Amino acid sequence: MAASRPFEWLRRRGESVAQRWSRRRQGLDRIPLTLHTRRLYILPTASGLLFAATVLAILAAGLNYANGLVLLLGFFLAGTGLSGLHQTHRRLLGLVVESLTLDGAHAGSALSLRLCLGEARGQAADDYQLSLRDEHGKLLQAHGEGPAEAPTFTLLPVATQRGRWQLPPLRLDCEAPTGLFRCWVWLHMEASALVFPRPAGNTPMPAAPDDEGHAEGSTSGQEEWFALRPFRDGDSPRHAAWKSHARGQPLQSREWRGLSGNRHVFDYTQLAGLDLESRVSQLTAWVLEATRRGDSFALQLPGRRIETGSGAQHQQDCLEALALHGLPT
Amino acid sequence: MTVAAPAPASTERALRLPFAALAFGVLLHADRMPLWCSLTALAALIWRLGAGQTRWRLPPIWLRTILTLALVVLVGSLFRSLGGLTAGSALLITMGSLKLLETRTVRDGRILVGTALFLLVAACLDRQGLARLPLYAASTVLSVAALLALGSSAIGASPRLAVLRAGRDLAFALPFAIACFLFFPRFAGPLWGAPEGSRAITGLSDEMSPGSITELAISDEIAFRVRFDGRAPSPRQRYWRGPVLHDFDGFTWRRGSIPRFQAAPLAGDGGTLKQDITLEPNGRGFAFALDTPDSVEPSAATRILLDTDRQLRLLRAPSQPVRYTVFSRLDPQDATALRAWQRKADLDLPARSNPRSLALAQALRDSNPRDADFAQAALGYLRRGDFRYSLTPPPLQQDSVDDLLFRTREGFCGHFASAFALLMRAGGVPARVVTGYLGGEWNGYGGYFTVRQAEAHAWTEVWLEDRGWTRIDPTTVVQPARLEASLRTLLPDESFGGSLLQAPWTRSLFDYWDAGNQWWQRRVVGFNLQSQRGLLDRIGLPDADYRLLAVLCAGVAGLWLSLVAWRLRRETGLRRDPLSRAWNELREALARGGVASPQQAGPLDLARRGAQIWPDLGPQLESIARDYANLRYAAEGAADGIDAQGLRHRIRLLLPRLRRSTMHSKPADPERATRSAHR
Known part of the structure; x- marks a missing residue:
């Protein structure tokens, strides 16, 4: 709809008045x-x-x-x-x-x-x-x-x-x-x-404090996956549950948690020198990336901490906290 | 804000009907328009359809502009105007064709439908015969179907459905249309000029030369129809008076330029005959009535003049049938004396022409000093002279009367009228030629006389001092049977080329059809202020003014609209599933009580949550939900034994109890209700 049409503003104005009127009328x-x-x-x-x-x-x-x-x-x-x-x-x-x-x-x-x-x-x-x-x-x-x-x-x-x-x-x-x-x-x-924050920023993810040298997707004997979820584009093929797929089930991804994965702490205060939105965006990018890798992480926001965890629900909790952080409720 | 353009393919499908509507509109005019006009439309249609089907390119804007200008100039120069019915229709056709070439959207399609409707109106203004009615009805249905096709993609996808729906919608509109048609206030007269036709029409002209009437004798076209109020004239009295001719140049009779005024009513004892005449357009504004017209009933719709020649004339040549009412006298006495200049005009003879006839007249005059005797003597000469009445007489030379009387001795009515008038003038008796019709067939189905061009006739009138203008028909002397019988029975068949109308059964069929057509023309097409008054009188509203009529119309419209609403409710109500309606009501009641139902929530889910708020109703809710879920969603077989109607009844019984408890207690958790749509 071209906004340049004559009387467009008048029409819009009338529409919004009528709309508010109908809201009052209808509840x-x-x-x-x-x-x-x-x-x-x-x-x-x-x-x-x-x-x-x-x-x-x-x-x-x-x-x-x-x-x-x-x-x-x-x-x-x-x-x-x-x-x-x-x-x-x-x-x-x-x-x-x-x-x-x-x-x-x-x-x-x-x-x-x-x-x-x-x-x-x-x-x-x-x-x-x-x-x-x-x-x-x-x-x-x-x-x-x-x-x-x-x-x-x-x-x-x-x-x-x-x-x-x-x-x-x-x-x-x-x-x-x-x-x-x-x-x-x-x-x-x-x-x-x-509306979750836009993932952005190029600050490198803080290294896990205790798991130095644990390569992403390593196949060491320690790994333990704890849940299966439907395979999504972008999941590492290493995490795919090929065995169950071979038995005729739909392709699934193994979710990693705990001891075997990396543990990060994403701390808001670490991102000095950035404004609020950039920090939130950066944290969002880390959360998404870490979840994608199957790493565990904790999120530390001013006034709120989400303890270490991993998986879709954890990501959801973190993203919700990030979405609302610093906004009037 | 318009509907976002649908996919081109679906628009293209929907546009088929507007194309068809426009093409049909053009077709309505095809027989009256120059061929290039229809061909332009056809070419544009093919081009446009080709562009839709095979990706031909439509003309660019500059080409369309050039074509537009060229066609406007072409129409303007060919018709010498852009107004008027014919030129206007031609313009509509050409401009509609050009619009066709740039039709891409639904809006363009609607403009095409508008064009088709105006073409239909133009056709209706041009011709209103009953035979055209199916065409007009088809055009209306197509136009409405096109509108519906543009309005809804499902209808647009199927022309058949569109036509069916259009038929149904028009049927809905029928009571409304009829009521408004009967009661809508009419104007007394036109606000602006009538459309002008421009077609060649057969009929009498204002001049007569030997042979001119003969051309008419083979035409079956109807000149006019006459309905008598009261007694009808006998066959030998059925002279229908038309143009009166005064000037003779030895070959051709013309109206001449003598002044004519409005005629005063005639004197006479026999009383007047009231006749209601429906005149077919004759292109010249001549009107006819039983000889001799006495006065005309004034009418706002038809302006008509009766002049001192007792000739009726319309102020403008109509393109439509017109109706008027005339009073005639069979035995008129013209009280007005013949003025000197009139006498001079009606005694005038061309110099040095027809010398033998003049000598004959002189000889007859010498032995008959009285005017009436002289006229009788001249008639006697024609009677005894072995003259033959023929539709195909040999052609006459310049001195036409001499040629007829002394050489060929064979002629048609015009020949004898011309000769007799000349003899009278040569003998010093003022005479004039009157053209018109003699005869008319009774249509028993419709109760009127039909007068055709084939009955065209010419006779003379002579001025006798004691009687005024007196009709003398020399043809009846030569062929007395012409008075009683129509031309067809008098002349051999081959003169007419074996017309279908001669067989009795076709004749009767034709009469029947013509009577129907006349009814249509009089009662429907010609339903005017007077007809409306008559109708209002009959239904007991004799002094209804336009305000009452407007109220009546509005009332009828309102009543009709509520009927339509009721009809639609019934129609759509049947399609609604009563069980899902009841279930939705239950869901609404639960929602008001605080049980929101996001999409994911199944019936069982809802019931469980409802049971938390209404613990006492829990078991019932759960049983209803289980049955509903089984009926709706379970595999076949699971729903066996569940009675849908009973389930509906159970829901209906539960609803008031839910509502009552909702009114008493606020919902437990208002937040829950409003969170309905969160994920």
């Missing part, structure tokens, strides 16, 4: 949510206005030339347009917002928002459209996908700041089947996702 929405008439709004589209002008011109010609045929045509078209109003409205009415999932991401990459509808009565899933305005005012839109009665939408808004990303109001609209009217509903759902 906070909870899932599952059935769409009732009270919250559906409907207005003619630009094509609808053009069509109305066409019909008016036809009616004027019919009246002026006292031509019943033209008048009849005009009234038929007017009736069809008006029944289109109802049909568009019916496509949203009674619809159920079944679920909303919001997946976090690192700052600078896209969050994933998935909304599933149920009991839709459109002809096709892409009769519906979901949109939101991201923090920069950019409009993101997605057509529905999947079966016609249960469309799902995927939006990928990009968060630039780490921390808690609050879901902006969503708009679900439908122009089908005539395209002459747009019926829409605002969804004000309280949901948020964590």
Whole structure:
């Protein structure tokens, strides 16, 4: 949508006023949510206005030339347009917002928002459209996908700041089947996702204090893996559980922990000379790298310590702490 | 904000219907437009379709600009205007074709549909016959289908579905359209000019030379239709008066330039005959009525004049059938005296022409001093002179009357009228030629007379001091049967080339069709202010003004809209699964109570958490959830024995209890509800 279009700012302004008004009127929405008439709004589209002008011109010609045929045509078209109003409205009415999932991401990459509808009565899933305005005012839109009665939408808004990303109001609209009217509903759902810090920085990872010389991925007899998890791109092939794979199971990675892996302490205060965001980014990069290697590490933040551990859950805890560190809660 | 452009392939599919709608719109005009116009549209369509299918390149903007200018200039110069119905349609066709060449988006497609609709309107303004109705209906359905195809990708993918849906939507709109059509307030007269047609139409002209009427005699085209209010005239009285001709140059009769004024009503004893005439466009503004027209009923819709020649004229040549009401007298007495200049004009003879006829007239005049006797004598000459009535008389020389009377002795009505008028003038009796029609067929299905071009006729009127203008038809002297029978029965078949209309059964079929068409034209196409008044009178609203009508229209529209809503509710309600609706209501009730249901949570999960908040309802919740999960998600077989309807009923019974307890106690943990969407 070109922001340069005339009256774009006016339109946007009106939209945000209407949106806040609907928020006050409707309150906070909870899932599952059935769409009732009270919250559906409907207005003619630009094509609808053009069509109305066409019909008016036809009616004027019919009246002026006292031509019943033209008048009849005009009234038929007017009736069809008006029944289109109802049909568009019916496509949203009674619809159920079944679920909303919001997946976090690192700052600078896209969050994933998935909304599933149920009991839709459109002809096709892409009769519906979901949109939101991201923090920069950019409009993101997605057509529905999947079966016609249960469309799902995927939006990928990009968060630039780490921390808690609050879901902006969503708009679900439908122009089908005539395209002459747009019926829409605002969804004000309280949901948020964590935006992890952007991994960055090139300070070398602090060496493990007691495991000097323990090469990454060494095959010494001490190693002990403790859990299997699905193999992900980027995992070291050395850590793959080839034996179980050979028995016909899906490829898995062994997660390493404890004695055998390296132990690090990632300390916020060690990163002197960097500002807060750079430190957080650097720590994030270390956490990701260490987990990828299967090393154990502890994270020391001012006012918070996460004890030594490894694995996906540990990484998640660390990243959450980093995401929220230093932010007002 | 518009819908983001769908994938090109799906748009291309959806655009097929707008293309078809436009092509059909062009087709509606194809028989009236110059061939190049339709060919332009066809070429553009092929080009555009080719671009969609085989990646031909569409013309660049500079080429389109040049083409646009060229076509506008071409249309403007060929039709000598860009307004008017024909030129306007040509412009619509060419510009629509060019738009076709730059159609890429849904919005472009909608513009094509608009063009198709305007083409349809132009066609409706041009011709409204019943035979055209299926074409117009098809065009409407196609246009609406195109609109739907552009509005929804699923409909756009299947033209068949689009047409079906369009038919259904138009059927929905039918009651609305009819009610609005009947009650929408009408204008008394046009706000702007009527569209002008520009086609060659057969019919009488304002001059008559030997042979000119003969051309009409083989035309089956209808000139007008007459419905009598009350008694109808007998066959020998069915003279339909048209152009009156005064000037004769020895060969051709013309209207002349004598001044004509508005006519005053005639005197007479017989009373007047009221007739309702629907005139087909004749391109010249001539109107006809039973001889002799007395007065015209004033009408705002049709401006018509009755002049001192007792000739009816429309102020502008119509391109549509027009209706008017005329009162005629069968035995008129023209009270107005003939003025000197009128007498002079109607005695005028071309110098040095037809000398033998003049001598004949002089001889007859000498033995008959009274004007009426003289006229009778001249008729007697024609009767006894062994003249033959023929549709194909030999051509006449410059002195046409001499040639007819003394050489060929064979002629059609125009020949005899011309000769008789000349004889009268030569004898000093003012005479003029009247053209029009004689006859008319009764259409029993419709209750009206149909008068065709084939019944074109010419006769004379002579001025007799005691009676005024008196009709004398010399043709009936030569061929008396012409008065009673139509031309077809009088003349050999080969003159007509064996027309289909001669067989009795086709005749009857045609009458039936024509009656239907007339009903359509009168009741539907011509439904005007007067018809509306009549309808309102009949339904007991005699003094409804436009405000009441507007309220009536709005009321009907409102009623209809709620009917549509109800109909749609029924239609879509059937498709909803009642069990999943009940389950969703249960989920909502649980959510209000604090049990959020993220996507991952299955029914059993929900029930377990619900049981924590409503311990007393726990067992029921869990049994419902188990059954629902089995019905919905379990493999086939697991759901055997579970009654969906019973399950729904159980949910319905549980809902009020959940709601009641939610109202009394705040949810245990409001945070939990709002965290619904966190991962």
